Amino acid sequence: MTKYLVFLFLPLLVNSQPVKIAKLKYDGGGDWYANKTALPNLIEFCNESINTNLALSEDVVEVGSPDLYLYPYVYMTGHGNVVFNEAQAENLRNYLTSGGFLHIDDNYGLDQFVQIEMKKVFPELEFVEIPFDHPIYHQKFDFDQGLPKIHQHDGKAPKGWGIVYEDRLVCFYSYESDLGNGWEDQSVYNDPQEIRIQALRMGANIISYTFTSAQ
Numbered sequence: 001m002t003k004y005l006v007f008l009f010l011p012l013l014v015n016s017q018p019v020k021i022a023k024l025k026y027d028g029g030g031d032w033y034a035n036k037t038a039l040p041n042l043i044e045f046c047n048e049s050i051n052t053n054l055a056l057s058e059d060v061v062e063v064g065s066p067d068l069y070l071y072p073y074v075y076m077t078g079h080g081n082v083v084f085n086e087a088q089a090e091n092l093r094n095y096l097t098s099g100g101f102l103h104i105d106d107n108y109g110l111d112q113f114v115q116i117e118m119k120k121v122f123p124e125l126e127f128v129e130i131p132f133d134h135p136i137y138h139q140k141f142d143f144d145q146g147l148p149k150i151h152q153h154d155g156k157a158p159k160g161w162g163i164v165y166e167d168r169l170v171c172f173y174s175y176e177s178d179l180g181n182g183w184e185d186q187s188v189y190n191d192p193q194e195i196r197i198q199a200l201r202m203g204a205n206i207i208s209y210t211f212t213s214a215q
Contacts, residue, residue, distance in 0.1 A: 018055040021207075024076040024102070025062045026054040026117075028083035033060075034107050035077055045183075045200040046207050050140050054207075064088035068095045073210045077105045077180050082113035091119040094189035096121070096163075096170040104173040105180045108151070114173065117136040119164065127173060136160070136172060139208035141201040147174055148198040150182040150191070168213065172206060179203055 025032050039058040046052045061067050137143040147158035158177035162169045182199020
């Protein structure tokens with residue numbers, strides 16, 4: 001597998017080929033397929049608000065597949081168990097260190113598994129809290145206090161965690177926020193529109209950062 005990713009050079013111009021993003025399929029029995037309407041709604045919002053040219057539906061990509069390298073942004077969510085075997089962890093590491101970007105979105109209950117499995121991917125690194133002045137919070141939309149709180153669950157403050165490899169944020173982990181639930185169709189959770197817009201704006205920042213931060 002080549003060390004350099006062709007997708008890093010794909011422009012996001014209106015007249016270019018639409019860029020695909022993907023949802024990550026993982027083993028372990030957890031519901032990787034959760035938030036079925038989330039990415040299509042985020043894609044539509046990004047195309048309208050930050051002038052991306054994203055394909056209107058997301059793909060599904062397995063964590064151990066060579067097809068992972070086709071996508072600049074991969075979204076991981078769920079509530080339950082996650083398991084990466086050795087080959088899958090190596091594939092994900094190679095993808096991320098080659099310029100790919102993983103957004104892990106805790107849909108409540110994912111944290112205990114993510115902490116263990118991402119340690120297989122980067123045994124030498126830890127999740128660190130991303131400071132509020134980081135560019136991911138200040139793309140088109142400013143989030144001076146970090147992640148918005150979309151769903152309450154335990155009432156904990158939302159946290160934006162990340163894995164930084166060679167000075168590049170390669171994985172952003174939105175914890176206790178539930179961004180993906182905020183991206184869902186309004187009828188799914190009946191969230192107020194202002195809450196949904198905050199979630200979509202933060203999602204747009206993450207998408208924008210994915211394309212502007214690649215080295």
